[in-house]
Amino acid sequence: xxxxxxxxxxxxxxxxxxxxxxxxxxxxxxxxxxxxxxxxxxxxxxxxxxxxxxxxxxxxxxxxxxxxxxxxxxxxxxxxxxxxxxxxxxxxxxxxxxxxxxxxxxxxxxxxxxxxxxxxxxxxxxxxxxxxxxxxxxxxxxxxxxxxxxxxxxxxxxxxxxxxxxxxxxxxxxxxxxxxxxxxxxxxxxxxxxxxxxxxxxxxxxxxx
Amino acid sequence: xxxxxxxxxxxxxxxxxxxxxxxxxxxxxxxxxxxxxxxxxxxxxxxxxxxxxxxxxxxxxxxxxxxxxxxxxxxxxxxxxxxxxxxxxxxxxxxxxxxxxxxxxxxxxxxxxxxxxxxxxx
Numbered sequence: 001x002x003x004x005x006x007x008x009x010x011x012x013x014x015x016x017x018x019x020x021x022x023x024x025x026x027x028x029x030x031x032x033x034x035x036x037x038x039x040x041x042x043x044x045x046x047x048x049x050x051x052x053x054x055x056x057x058x059x060x061x062x063x064x065x066x067x068x069x070x071x072x073x074x075x076x077x078x079x080x081x082x083x084x085x086x087x088x089x090x091x092x093x094x095x096x097x098x099x100x101x102x103x104x105x106x107x108x109x110x111x112x113x114x115x116x117x118x119x120x121x122x123x124x125x126x127x128x129x130x131x132x133x134x135x136x137x138x139x140x141x142x143x144x145x146x147x148x149x150x151x152x153x154x155x156x157x158x159x160x161x162x163x164x165x166x167x168x169x170x171x172x173x174x175x176x177x178x179x180x181x182x183x184x185x186x187x188x189x190x191x192x193x194x195x196x197x198x199x200x201x202x203x204x205x206x207x208x209x
Numbered sequence: 210x211x212x213x214x215x216x217x218x219x220x221x222x223x224x225x226x227x228x229x230x231x232x233x234x235x236x237x238x239x240x241x242x243x244x245x246x247x248x249x250x251x252x253x254x255x256x257x258x259x260x261x262x263x264x265x266x267x268x269x270x271x272x273x274x275x276x277x278x279x280x281x282x283x284x285x286x287x288x289x290x291x292x293x294x295x296x297x298x299x300x301x302x303x304x305x306x307x308x309x310x311x312x313x314x315x316x317x318x319x320x321x322x323x324x325x326x327x328x329x330x331x
Binding site: 032033035056067071 | 274297309310321322324325326327
């Protein structure tokens, strides 16, 4: 009697698994690592008064740096992106060829910032790590696909801002007019990855949205 | 187990584990020539802007500070690998950065410099 109950559960489990397999047509994990994670705990040893050469020796060249009216700023950044995709079989005849896919991405961001005076003496430093919802997307694709469904460009560019300044010449008009305030030129400050354009330095660009 | 059942079982397992693989890579930015020179090749108070330019070429970014000029070099390597199964796909992309930075005084003489711990093999 007990054996037959056990068999019934086993069959029910098998049916559920087969049913799930029928409707789940494919899953994917897309991972991106932009640089190495930062040694955030080491920032505790850096208090005001240290020279910028010590920061360079400990952490190497910053991801971004900029001149400030009375000194300069170093910004170190790391971004890790993880996108999970879940595929579902579309019912009916069309389901033989197409599947529906939902994708959601998470970003793991780490930042260290050092502000120096004009003599290169450290005035302030801080480190922070946080997780962000980097977006979600939905698509209907042919058979299967392993491409990204989310727009994570703003995070992906975090490591190469330092070489983007020349592209300012090809920006749309409103962005070109605003270029003197650009936080990617290395002359006006730095900006965290994925900062919305609602902040002051992008005032003209907002007119375009 | 009959032959036909065994055949179906083997075909099903083969279908589940049948995989496609993909890999790709690219290098952007400047050539990371600083990894080829000796560590003591650049000397604070002696090396000039002309020496660095001659050795490494034009920097990715040139920054004008109040009393200093900064040469910032950046190379970026992207590599990706994909394992494409029927019901499970896994794609990993890694970007590595190789950086060098040089600070010069008003006379164009080297004050400080550093290379990133993260590096790209040449």
